[in-house]
Amino acid sequence: MSFELEHLQYLVLITTLLLAIVLGFALQRTQFCSMGAISDIFVMQSWFRMRQWLLALGVMLLGTGILYWGGWIDIHQTIYNSPKVLWLSHLIGGILFGTGMSIASGCGARNLIRLGTGNIKSLVVLMVMGLFAQMTLRGIFGTIRVNSVDLAQLNLSTPQDLASMLHTWVAIDTPLLFLILASILATSLFIFAFKDKDFRRMQSWWISVLVGLSMVGFWWISGHLGFVPEDPNTLEPLFMTTNSGKMESASLVAPIAYLLDYLTLFSDSSKRMSFGIMLALGLCLGSFLSAWQQGKLRLMGFSSAKDTMHHLLGGALMGIGGITALGCTFGQGLSAMSTLALSSFITVLGFVIGVYLGLQYLERNST
Secondary structure (H helix, E strand, C coil): CHHHHHHHHHHHHHHHHHHHHHHHHHHHCCCCCHHHHHHHHHHHCCCHHHHHHHHHHHHHHHHHHHHHHCCCCCCCCCCCCCCEECHHHHHHHHHHHHHHHHHCCCCHHHHHHHHHCCEHHHHHHHHHHHHHHHHHHHCHHHHHHHCCHHHCCEECCCCCEHHHHHHCCCCCCHHHHHHHHHHHHHHHHHHHHHCCHHHHHHCCHHHHHHHHHHHHHHHHHHHHHCEECCCCCCCCCEECCCCCCCCCCCCCHHHHHHHHHHHHCCCCCCCCCCHHHHHHHHHHHHHHHHHHHHCCCCCECCCCHHHHHHHHHHHHHHHHHHHHCCCCCCHHHHHHHHHCEHHHHHHHHHHHHHHHHHHHHHHHCCC
């Protein structure tokens, strides 16, 4: 049995890496960016990149609904759908992360893509983000977090996804109700995205579909392919290689912290490659392959001391905020949102507020 589990572990890791490489390759060739989607609205009153992001969310909602309704995954086996809603943590964490990604020129995923093309600034941002994420997971900021914002809780009688909450009022099975809600929301997002003729003409919507399908694929890999109903060692359900011990899709703050752990404590046999680490490495490798194929590999450093300071500050805020909010724009903005978790809506609101605050900070400190 141990041989079978080891084989499954490698299968999950390799599959995750390959799918992440495909996603990273595609992201390097497009302008898909969560921070850009929000900032474009504030700065240029343009909804083009937001339509990209919302279309990806719609694809992921529909795909997640089908997988859950079909019994391939269980959305309640994630860190997002606990009956306990840490509403203040999600709001404050979202604001910190949103501010940080504005100052650092992009979220964790965008910085991984830029690192693959040779951007040294992104390497510094990711290292700082990972360090502060470690400190917020189980270091000094973790102690502060647990004894402050995490104390503000809303305790529900059901899991916090909208389908479970509505199930107490509607006599429909939760998976079917979830699929109905996801289908309605996804259709609304599709209509909103494609009603713009310029968006349709540019045909850039394909990257949104690919992002959404890739994120659904990550759910399937961790929640179905890598799921063992009974671990022979503990007799408990097991999700192979996930750091959280639950089903995961794309989220990139904690995985960077775990990657730093793995690299710095490599001789510790308890440190192993995980689903999240392979995801982060795959995005960067896919971006590298795309840039190399196009001849666009270029080393890029900081332009000034102020530029350095902004990126250091942005990385720190993303590390603290991403852990406090239980996810980044990919983790909460897409993964958690695709489960219709109440906390994801709170966190996304925080992202929007944070991006606005970050843009205001940069405007006042541009000279």
